[in-house]
Amino acid sequence: xxxxxxxxxxxxxxxxxxxxxxxxxxxxxxxxxxxxxxxxxxxxxxxxxxxxxxxxxxxxxxxxxxxxxxxxxxxxxxxxxxxxxxxxxxxxxxxxxxxxxxxxxxxxxxxxxxxxxxxxxxxxxxxxxxxxxxxxxxxxxxxxxxxxxxxxxxxxxxxxxxxxxxxxxxxxxxxxxxxxxx
Numbered sequence: 001x002x003x004x005x006x007x008x009x010x011x012x013x014x015x016x017x018x019x020x021x022x023x024x025x026x027x028x029x030x031x032x033x034x035x036x037x038x039x040x041x042x043x044x045x046x047x048x049x050x051x052x053x054x055x056x057x058x059x060x061x062x063x064x065x066x067x068x069x070x071x072x073x074x075x076x077x078x079x080x081x082x083x084x085x086x087x088x089x090x091x092x093x094x095x096x097x098x099x100x101x102x103x104x105x106x107x108x109x110x111x112x113x114x115x116x117x118x119x120x121x122x123x124x125x126x127x128x129x130x131x132x133x134x135x136x137x138x139x140x141x142x143x144x145x146x147x148x149x150x151x152x153x154x155x156x157x158x159x160x161x162x163x164x165x166x167x168x169x170x171x172x173x174x175x176x177x178x179x180x181x182x
Contacts, residue, residue, distance in 0.1 A: 133164030
């Protein structure tokens with residue numbers, strides 16, 4: 001089935017006229033949208049961190065908080081969106097800050113579940129930077145919960161991925177959480 005046939009089938013299935021003026025160009029608009037929304041598949045997350053520097057590596061926490069993201073739920077193909085905060089303690093390498101944002105973008109532009117998104121970001125940081133620890137916290141609203149199913153408008157889901165020193169040292173974990181609140 002080609003794309004046009006698919007859209008004609010879809011419009012017919014929901015009781016819509018696929019030939020009316022407002023829908024005439026919808027298939028090509030949706031295809032362009034899909035290219036954008038799922039562009040993370042064409043990118044290598046390990047390369048997202050871009051420049052990795054040994055000079056300037058510190059022994060203190062590096063944190064970026066409230067990175068906006070938009071993703072699509074793999075179960076219902078509906079959006080979920082929110083903020084991701086990342087902290088890590090370098091060992092011998094640091095990443096450019098924009099690289100952390102790019103990493104979030106790559107993983108969020110794939111069909112996802114929030115738990116996997118959070119874990120993938122932490123695992124990639126651990127693999128590429130080999131830090132002493134990493135922590136990722138994600139808070140999101142899921143339209144599959146707001147628009148259908150339980151229909152709860154204000155529910156937010158929080159997930160975390162805790163690795164290395166953040167997992168073994170409660171003081172480090174607490175410092176990250178305090179910085180999240182400030």
